[in-house]
Amino acid sequence: MTYTAHINHDAVLRARVALLGSQTLPVRQEVAAYRVLAQVSPLAYLPLLIVALYEYSRQDFAHDHDTALALRAEAVAAARRMYAAEPDRADLLLTALRRYKKQLLLMERQEELAAVDREMAQVMAR
Template identity: 45%
Template sequence: MNHSGKVDHDDIVRARNVLLASGRRTPREEVDAYRVLTQVSPASYLPLLAGALQRLSYDTSVGKWHPSSLALCEEAVAAARSIDPAETARADVLYRALDSCQRQLYMAG
C-alpha cells in the first residue's frame, strides 16, 4: 500500500498471488494479503482477515504466543466488527475474535 492510503493495483495482484500460490504461505503473508484485499472487497475478506489474525497470534510450529498476540486479537475484533451486520456469519466471526481477545486479556492479567 502506498503512503496516501490507497491500494495500488500491483499490491492487489501481489496479495492475490500470495493467496493463490501453490506453495505454503506463512501466517504473516496471509495476514498481509488479507489486509490489502479487505480494502478492495471488505465483505469477502474481513472474515478471512479476522481468522488469519487469530491464527497468527499463536505460532503452532513453535507452540508459543506471538509477542504482539493481544494487538493481533484486538485487530481481529476490529475486523469482525467491521463486517456488515446483515452478514449471517458475522456473529460467529465476532464471537471467535472476542473469545481469542478475552483469552489474551486473561493471560495478560
C-alpha cells in the same frame, strides 16, 4: 478523489497472486495479503483476515503477549467492520472477542475484561 485512487493496485495484484500460488504461505504472509484484499473486497476477505490474525498471534507471538493482544484486537476490529447483515458476523465477532478476552486474562488485564464482556452480551442479545 475516489476511493479507488487510494488503493495500491500493485499490492492488490501481489496479494492475489500470493494467495493463488501453489505453495502454502506462512501465516505472516497470509495476514499481509488479507489486510490488503480486505480493503477492496471486505465481504470476501474480512472473515479470512480474522482467522489468519488469530493463527498469527497464536503461532508466531505466543511468547510476545503484547503483540498477540494487538493482533487479536485487530481481529475484533475486522469483525466489527463486517457488514451487519452478513450471516456469520455475530459468530465471528463472538469468536474474536473470546480470543481477545483469553489473551486479556492471560495478561491479567482485568480492567478491560468488563468492556469485552459487555460487548459479547450485546452481540448475543441481537
